[in-house]
Amino acid sequence: MSFDVDLFVIGGGSGGVRAARMAAATGAKVALAEDSRLGGTCVIRGCVPKKLMVFASTFRDMPTEARAYGWDIADGGFDWSAFRGKLHAELDRLEGVYRRLLEGSGVVVHDARARLVDAHTVALSDGGRVTAKHILVATGGRPERPDLPNAHLGLVSDDVFLLEKLPKSVLIIGGGFIACEMACILNGLGVKVTQFYRGAQILRGFDDEARGLVAEAMKEQGIDLHLGTNIVEMAEAAAVKGHEAEMGADVSQMADLLPKSGEKGCPVWVKSTNGHEAVFDAVLFATGRAPNSTGLGLEDLGVAIGRRGEIVVDDYSQTAVPSIYAIGDVTNRVNLTPVAIREGMAFSKTVFEGEPTPVDHDLIPAAVFTQPELGTVGLTEEAARDQEPIEVYATSFRPMRSAFAGANARVLMKLIVSQKTRKVLGCHIVAPEAGEMIQMAAIAVKMGATKEDFDRTVAVHPTMAEELVTMRAPVRRG
Structure with missing residues (x-):
């Protein structure tokens, strides 16, 4: 049977792009579909913009430290709009780099959503269809929202990079690395940060002594960290007028900060498990991520899906359907960009270079x-x-x-x-x-x-x- 391409990759993130380019380098005919932006979570709404925000946030204490070393330097203010413009210009540049790398490798890029019709056929949202000898799913993950009334009023990590203005105060829900990184970033940029985590200590899964020191440092820097605490109720701040004084917020002065009533990011009234009530300019949910496996037609073809929505694969990233493979966060193995890239490389070696290469997930820094x-x-x-x-x-x-x-x-x-x-x-x-x-x-x-x-x-x-x-x-x- 002849196919339009040897490999069709669904997802233009770091793992999918690396697999596509490596396969194309062997002489294989390769196509790739991405319905959002090339670069995926890491480049567009994850590692890269986050690290640039980390850099920006670390300058807050620089004048104080510089003066201690003898420099005559004054405190300054942070201009979010100026930084935001440069940030998005850089992301646009990187997306262009990814596109040029793919096209330079001979990979055909479809700016469309893809869905599997059968084990060898992909249907595109623009009406096209492509047949492939092998299909690789590299669709990554997405931030989750809790099952809570009015949760739509809160932000998720993707939204932070798109804010027109920084809020004056934010409540962050969660204790994982995204929640803690965002807490430090926003605190460093001058936002008043409160963080709720339902567990006994942040950064579950990391060394106890290490995460304890991080928690103490965050509190020392002014982050209002509440352990053993969760959100139980939230509503638009405008719906709870009369409580502004006791909550320490003036809802009427928040109107120009974030989206208006009924939209995510509007001022929000929150009640916690300890009974405390407060109003925040924004609430950020950082309570986990889920694999992007829905709507792809996988289960209809016999591809096994795990309890959390992950695509189940073997040591060679192959699913229960021999022609379909999956790598990266959608498999929920080790959800790190360099791991997705390694998985993409191992896939190409296994399928297109004749070197069966299992993925090594041991001792990953x-x-x-x-x-x-x-x-x-x-x-x-x-x-x-x-x-x-x-x-x-x-x-x-x-x-x-x-x-x-x-x-x-x-x-x-x-x-x-x-x-x-x-x-x-x-x-x-x-x-x-x-x-x-x-x-x-x-x-x-x-x-x-x-x-x-x-x-x-x-x-x-x-x-x-x-x-x-x-x-x-x-x-x-x-």
């Missing part, structure tokens, strides 16, 4: 871009202790730069070591630029370095990271 950042690779102390006897090497201190400026900021350097093999099972860093540091440490951990390998490495002095190779005695064993 990650960073949470809070202030300070959290970098991590390998096992947490808690997970490692459940697995085998361990030693913990850790130190927390005020870094030289902050201490000289009179700031209270602290950092953490932590290694989890197997008592039996002496291998470093996990590394956790809470510090400015922890993401940059953990990338280097991850190489050693991935290679199976032992604590003695770290000890043999000469320190770079004076740096924060030198503590990773100078900790001699464990702080505890377990």
Whole structure:
């Protein structure tokens, strides 16, 4: 049977684009469909704009620190509209880069929504149909809203980058990395931030000691963090007039800040599980993401869908239908952009280069871009202790730069070591630029370095990271 193309990719995010380009490089005929913007979540409404906002938010305390170092510098104000214009210009530029890369690789791009008709046929929203020997679903994920009356009044992470004006106050619901990153970003840009998280501590799944330090730092910076707290009721602020004084907000002065009554982002009255009531200029839901697997026709073809809506695949990203594969967040394996790219590369090697390549999801480093950042690779102390006897090497201190400026900021350097093999099972860093540091440490951990390998490495002095190779005695064993 002949097909129009060898590969049809549904989704123009980082994973789908990498798979399409690699397959095309082998001489395969490739097409790709994207119904939104090329670049996907990471480039358009995730990693890239978020990191640019992180950069912008870190300048708030710069004048104070500079004065401590002898500079005669005045405090300034943040201009959201000026930043927003440059931000969107950069995203437009990057989207153009993605399009040129695809077209330069010979990939045919369809600016349309795609749906599977059968195991080898894709129907496009513009009326076209394309047959393909192989189909790759790389549609990513989407932010979820809670099942709560009037939840439509709240924002989700995608909306933050599109705000015409910054709110003066925001309530963030959630305690994962998106919620905490957004809390630090908006706080740094001058927004009064309140954060509710229903759990006992933010950043569930990360090392307990590390996430505790991040939480304390966030509170020190002025974020009003409420643990063990959730939202139980919300409504338009205009519908609860008469309570403005006790809530500390004047609804009448919020009219020019955000969308008008009935729209998401309008001033909102909130009641929490502890009975407290307040009005916020905006409410941001950061309570999780779901795989974008609906409306693709997958289940009708026999593709297995998991409990959370994820496409079920094997070690080679193949679904129960042999001609259909899936990579990235839509599979809900490890939802990180570099992982989606690796999965796309492994798919191309397996299907188009004759090299069956399973995806390696072991010892993946990650960073949470809070202030300070959290970098991590390998096992947490808690997970490692459940697995085998361990030693913990850790130190927390005020870094030289902050201490000289009179700031209270602290950092953490932590290694989890197997008592039996002496291998470093996990590394956790809470510090400015922890993401940059953990990338280097991850190489050693991935290679199976032992604590003695770290000890043999000469320190770079004076740096924060030198503590990773100078900790001699464990702080505890377990």
